[in-house]
Amino acid sequence: MDLGLKGKVALVTASSRGGIGLGIARVLAQEGVKVIISARREDELARARETIIKESGAEVLAVRADLTVKDDVDSSSRRQ
Numbered sequence: 001m002d003l004g005l006k007g008k009v010a011l012v013t014a015s016s017r018g019g020i021g022l023g024i025a026r027v028l029a030q031e032g033v034k035v036i037i038s039a040r041r042e043d044e045l046a047r048a049r050e051t052i053i054k055e056s057g058a059e060v061l062a063v064r065a066d067l068t069v070k071d072d073v074d075s076s077s078r079r080q
Contacts, residue, residue, distance in 0.1 A: 006032030013067055016044035026051075029058035040066045 010028050015021035016039035029035045029052045037052070039045045042064045049062040065072040 001031070003031050007034070009034045009036065011036045011038065013038045015039055016041060016048040022048055025060075026055060029053075029056035029060060032058065034059040034061075036061045036063060038063045038065050038067070040064065 005028065010025075010033050012021050012025040012028065012035060015025040015037040021037075021039075025035050025037050025048070035052065035058060037045060037048055037060060039048070045062045045064055049060045052058060052060045065075070067073060
């Protein structure tokens, strides 16, 4: 399937476990999207990143953040 998204960048939150977030990140990566995944647990996030890279070869940036915590959001926005 070609969604016309190759080369775009997408942020997918809640994307470290086997649910909708991870599923969306995987499909986007397979479409050639550079994916930023975010979740609260760093260990699960690292595993999800490696899985996506292994499956798709896409660029994947993992950012640990709890989007309900202002300091996490502020800290994440300063990382480049």
